[in-house]
Amino acid sequence: SNSDEDIQAQVAKAVEGVKELQESAASFISKTSTDEQALRQRSQSLDSSIRLLRSQLYSLLSSKALDPKLAEKLEEDLQRATCVLADGDAASFLPGKAQGGRFLRMFLGPITVRSSSKDIQLKVKEEYNAYRDRTALLFLLFPATLLILRSWLWDGCLPTFPVQAYQAWLLFLYTGLALRENILRVNGSDIRPWWIYHHYCAMFMALVSLTWEIKGQPDCSQKQRGVQLFLQWAMMQGVAMLLQNRYQRQRLYTRIALGKAKRMDVVWGETAGVDGQLWLLCPILFILQGFEAYVGLQLLKTALVGVASEWQVSFCGVLLVLMAVGNFVNTVQTLMVKSRF
Amino acid sequence: SNSDEDIQAQVAKAVEGVKELQESAASFISKTSTDEQALRQRSQSLDSSIRLLRSQLYSLLSSKALDPKLAEKLEEDLQRATCVLADGDAASFLPGKAQGGRFLRMFLGPITVRSSSKDIQLKVKEEYNAYRDRTALLFLLFPATLLILRSWLWDGCLPTFPVQAYQAWLLFLYTGLALRENILRVNGSDIRPWWIYHHYCAMFMALVSLTWEIKGQPDCSQKQRGVQLFLQWAMMQGVAMLLQNRYQRQRLYTRIALGKAKRMDVVWGETAGVDGQLWLLCPILFILQGFEAYVGLQLLKTALVGVASEWQVSFCGVLLVLMAVGNFVNTVQTLMVKSRF
Ligand SMILES: CC(C)(COP(=O)(O)OP(=O)(O)OC[C@H]1O[C@@H](n2cnc3c(N)ncnc32)[C@H](O)[C@@H]1OP(=O)(O)O)[C@@H](O)C(=O)NCCC(=O)NCCS
Numbered sequence: 001s002n003s004d005e006d007i008q009a010q011v012a013k014a015v016e017g018v019k020e021l022q023e024s025a026a027s028f029i030s031k032t033s034t035d036e037q038a039l040r041q042r043s044q045s046l047d048s049s050i051r052l053l054r055s056q057l058y059s060l061l062s063s064k065a066l067d068p069k070l071a072e073k074l075e076e077d078l079q080r081a082t083c084v085l086a087d088g089d090a091a092s093f094l095p096g097k098a099q100g101g102r103f104l105r106m107f108l109g110p111i112t113v114r115s116s117s118k119d120i121q122l123k124v125k126e127e128y129n130a131y132r133d134r135t136a137l138l139f140l141l142f143p144a145t146l147l148i149l150r151s152w153l154w155d156g157c158l159p160t161f162p163v164q165a166y167q168a169w170l171l172f173l174y175t176g177l178a179l180r181e182n183i184l185r186v187n188g189s190d191i192r193p194w195w196i197y198h199h200y201c202a203m204f205m206a207l208v209s210l211t212w213e214i215k216g217q218p219d220c221s222q223k224q225r226g227v228q229l230f231l232q233w234a235m236m237q238g239v240a241m242l243l244q245n246r247y248q249r250q251r252l253y254t255r256i257a258l259g260k261a262k263r264m265d266v267v268w269g270e271t272a273g274v275d276g277q278l279w280l281l282c283p284i285l286f287i288l289q290g291f292e293a294y295v296g297l298q299l300l301k302t303a304l305v306g307v308a309s310e311w312q313v314s315f316c317g318v319l320l321v322l323m324a325v326g327n328f329v330n331t332v333q334t335l336m337v338k339s340r341f
Numbered sequence: 342s343n344s345d346e347d348i349q350a351q352v353a354k355a356v357e358g359v360k361e362l363q364e365s366a367a368s369f370i371s372k373t374s375t376d377e378q379a380l381r382q383r384s385q386s387l388d389s390s391i392r393l394l395r396s397q398l399y400s401l402l403s404s405k406a407l408d409p410k411l412a413e414k415l416e417e418d419l420q421r422a423t424c425v426l427a428d429g430d431a432a433s434f435l436p437g438k439a440q441g442g443r444f445l446r447m448f449l450g451p452i453t454v455r456s457s458s459k460d461i462q463l464k465v466k467e468e469y470n471a472y473r474d475r476t477a478l479l480f481l482l483f484p485a486t487l488l489i490l491r492s493w494l495w496d497g498c499l500p501t502f503p504v505q506a507y508q509a510w511l512l513f514l515y516t517g518l519a520l521r522e523n524i525l526r527v528n529g530s531d532i533r534p535w536w537i538y539h540h541y542c543a544m545f546m547a548l549v550s551l552t553w554e555i556k557g558q559p560d561c562s563q564k565q566r567g568v569q570l571f572l573q574w575a576m577m578q579g580v581a582m583l584l585q586n587r588y589q590r591q592r593l594y595t596r597i598a599l600g601k602a603k604r605m606d607v608v609w610g611e612t613a614g615v616d617g618q619l620w621l622l623c624p625i626l627f628i629l630q631g632f633e634a635y636v637g638l639q640l641l642k643t644a645l646v647g648v649a650s651e652w653q654v655s656f657c658g659v660l661l662v663l664m665a666v667g668n669f670v671n672t673v674q675t676l677m678v679k680s681r682f
């Protein structure tokens with residue numbers, strides 16, 4: 001019949017269409033992977049030849065075999081080339097930074113989280129900043145509320161549930177931050193490994209604090225000294241995060257607005273305005289880091305004096321001191337690297 | 342001088358090379374994304390036209406306007422086309438399943454975890470199975486050791502630290518499983534949403550159990566009843582996981598060995614051997630699910646009688662009963678879907 005033939009023709013057409021699509025898809029995938037491979041090789045060989053040229057330049061210069069003027073010009077050319085390579089469209093074909101993905105692998109398995117499109121990479125970065133903004137406020141308000149209610153409403157005694165809810169939230173927050181930062185790194189961010197380790201430590205601390213029993217009346221303000229210090233540290237983290245976010249967001253916007261690559265900043269000094277901010281930010285960060293160490297030492301003291309002698313208290317104390325030292329060292333190193341230019 | 346010119350030429354060549362590379366990379370990226378877009382459109386339109394044809398076929402058949410023999414043949418053609426579309430190379434251009442990525446988004450931000458290469462998708466799946474194998478054993482041994490040491494060495498009293506270490510491990514394990522399963526889903530797995538929700542519940546339970554105080558002597562075997570039940574549930578999970586892994590690994594191998602697409606199984610009934618196993622596995626699963634509900638009810642009873650009346654105990658009880666019911670319903674539904682063919 002008519003409708004018989006009609007539907008038969010349509011089905012045949014669909015079957016044919018699927019077959020063709022399958023072929024195009026297969027050839028697209030194989031062609032893409034070949035092209036990608038070729039681009040990867042070209043980027044890698046250019047990257048290493050630039051490295052080689054740079055070291056040759058230095059040795060020629062130090063053996064005075066080269067005119068310094070010329071050397072400077074060549075050095076600038078190479079720097080520019082490095083920028084284009086590292087921040088242009090070819091960047092996604094350079095080998096990814098670090099197998100540092102152990103943490104990612106543990107949670108996600110062997111999936112690729114590297115994005116070859118600059119747009120998506122930027123979006124991920126912006127979303128990371130937005131995420132930190134959202135959380136930094138809560139970071140400040142949540143423990144502040146707890147501490148205020150403690151003295152106004154709860155008679156100096158923190159109830160267990162809200163504190164533990166806060167600690168659980170911290171744990172998930174830090175896990176998320178650590179995952180995201182690892183992803184940023186895989187996508188070419190220059191984030192120092194320490195800032196990621198810092199979040200692993202904070203994860204650990206949140207986890208340990210969850211297991212730490214929050215004693216009630218009587219005498220709870222004595223027994224809860226450790227928890228109070230922990231909450232104060234958390235508030236301070238919130239302040240540090242807010243300040244850092246402000247600075248880092250501006251830094252990103254400057255970069256995007258200029259449409260310039262990050263390593264270019266250094267050469268043309270275009271983020272001078274933002275780098276100025278850095279010198280304002282850092283003293284505040286140092287004070288906060290000092291306070292972090294102080295809280296850690298207080299926790300240790302509390303544990304040693306025996307007011308709150310659970311192992312969790314000493315553990316958190318040691319971690320906090322380590323984190324403070326690490327933060328300080330790494331902030332100083334960042335400043336040193338920046339001031340070299 | 343000679344070396345001057347030489348290095349100048351080399352630098353110029355590198356700069357030129359970078360410029361060319363940047364251009365090729367840019368054109369490659371834009372071409373790839375255009376092609377991808379086109380393939381995506383073709384797959385989507387074919388997918389919807391197949392859907393349409395299938396519903397036309399049914400309505401023609403039910404109004405007796407079509408020869409049943411012909412209808413059956415056409416239906417089979419369409420089924421085959423669906424398989425090719427869903428499991429061939431075009432599959433990666435069909436829209437991803439579910440924005441179900443809320444969980445992924447929360448932890449990872451807006452990064453793409455969809456892989457367009459079938460090989461990587463299969464690798465991810467195999468690694469997921471290997472991960473579950475590795476953990477299932479620990480799942481069994483860790484709580485078993487704790488329970489054995491309790492009666493042999495610890496005089497009926499579980500010490501706090503190892504139990505909490507175990508609970509923390511569970512939390513990270515379940516978070517990892519939930520993340521991986523979400524990634525599998527985005528990559529085209531047909532995993533039922535419930536199995537993922539189940540892991541969210543388990544995450545919650547591990548988190549809550551961490552905050553639950555493990556009381557010591559005297560009378561600890563009474564006070565620790567909740568913890569004991571929790572450990573028993575965990576062991577049972579280990580057994581369920583081991584059995585399920587065995588079955589699922591065989592299922593995957595059968596599929597890989599046959600080089601056939603998954604929806605094809607259903608049509609040609611090629612996994613009959615494995616599906617036979619399913620009928621063996623399910624009674625055991627049902628028993629385990631019954632035990633899960635029993636543990637949940639015991640926890641609730643413990644909480645109500647007032648032996649261990651922390652909110653954590655009732656909360657875990659309710660969660661366990663919900664999980665048992667959900668598991669049961671979903672296992673039955675899976676069986677029903679499978680037996681329809
Ligand atoms: C010192 C500091 C302001 C320098 O920031 P910066 O100028 O962005 O530093 P760099 O130029 O070395 O940054 C390199 C990359 O790492 C990132 N980064 C730097 N510090 C980071 C941090 N603490 N967390 C996450 N990412 C960071 C930057 O965004 C940049 O990423 P990109 O390559 O993708 O653009 C910053 O590291 C900081 O705030 N550190 C102190 C943190 C701290 O001590 N907190 C706790 C207080 S108790």
Ligand SMILES: CC(C)(COP(=O)(O)OP(=O)(O)OC[C@H]1O[C@@H](n2cnc3c(N)ncnc32)[C@H](O)[C@@H]1OP(=O)(O)O)[C@@H](O)C(=O)NCCC(=O)NCCS
Nearest residue numbers: 529530531532533536581585589626629630633668672675
């Ligand atoms: C019933 C059961 C054996 C069916 O397994 P199955 O035959 O693979 O089921 P389906 O055919 O519906 O599987 C579809 C997909 O979901 C996956 N899947 C099914 N159940 C899963 C589970 N519990 N966890 C993770 N993935 C699962 C399969 O691997 C398959 O993936 P694919 O599309 O990528 O190949 C399985 O769901 C199961 O073991 N459930 C019981 C779990 C349980 O109750 N545990 C706790 C006991 S207290």
